[in-house]
Amino acid sequence: MARFAFVALFGSLLAGFATAAPVPIKMELLARANATTTFTEQAYADFQISDGVGGTAVDEANAVFVDPFDGVDLSTISSDTLDAINTMREAAESAETDDFDPQIDAATGAVADALSVGKTKNKVLKLTGEIQAIQIKIAQAQASGDDTSDLEDSLNEEQTKLNTNVAADKANAGETSQGVA
Template identity: 45%
Template sequence: MRLTLSFIAACTVVVQAGVFSQQNYNEISISGGFAGDAQEEALAVFGALDLNDLANVDKDDLDFLNSVNQICNDAEKEAFNPAIDAADGEEADALQRGKIKNKVLKLTATILKLQAQQAQGTDVADRLEEEQTKLNNNIQQDEDEAGNESTFLSFDASTD
């Protein structure tokens, strides 16, 4: 009997149970505060995900990561861009820093989703490289502004 149970246990595929639940944009946004640590702040949003076991990320969590990308993209277009266009001086600069932090969050979600898909056997190498380049650029922009205030903008959207 033990041999059978051990065999079954050895053949069981472990999938991370869905670790994310629906959240609204304001709950996950990292746009406020100060520039300089957006990468760490973004990774903290996704801290429940086992980054050492991306091959077993649940489909619901892949959907969550995708929806974070979508709502951050919507916030950029519908909240940040109009606010930046209407502002000037330091107000516009602080909004731009918030927008960059928002992009770091968006791209981190995308990278994590793509890394999980790749670990699960999907060929996403080209897209992963493209998105990583974008993320690196935005992280550098955030770090270049380290210590400067960044503006949080409220946005009405929720993850799936």
């Protein structure tokens, strides 16, 4: 009789497991948690977006600074990657002040116009990198429970600058753009 009770208990236990509802796993959350960035630091000449035509800066800048982080939890970005973003953004800023400005001042006509369009695209690139770095810092601060109000103020300031330069780039759509690298 004890053997029958054990078999009945074991059978009902197995039946309970077999009919138990599966625990739902949100695959996009799992993928996001396990995603890694494809971001690698590059020399300015390798990531600059100023050659070509105006009007495309947003997509080109996103391809450099935003798209490599698609599906990645920004709070998990390493300090090395954040440093690489900042180094590249600083290179774009240096190109603006050290290269674009003097070359625009020295140029005339179509060359000056093309350099001006390129400078605008470069500003979009620089600001996109700055905003991405701030967003990473915000995500990391939030994950640590730290105050993000100063970072959010900086983000809003940089976003305003970016919006202005994106509008200028769109106004230059189709115009020849020349880089300095």
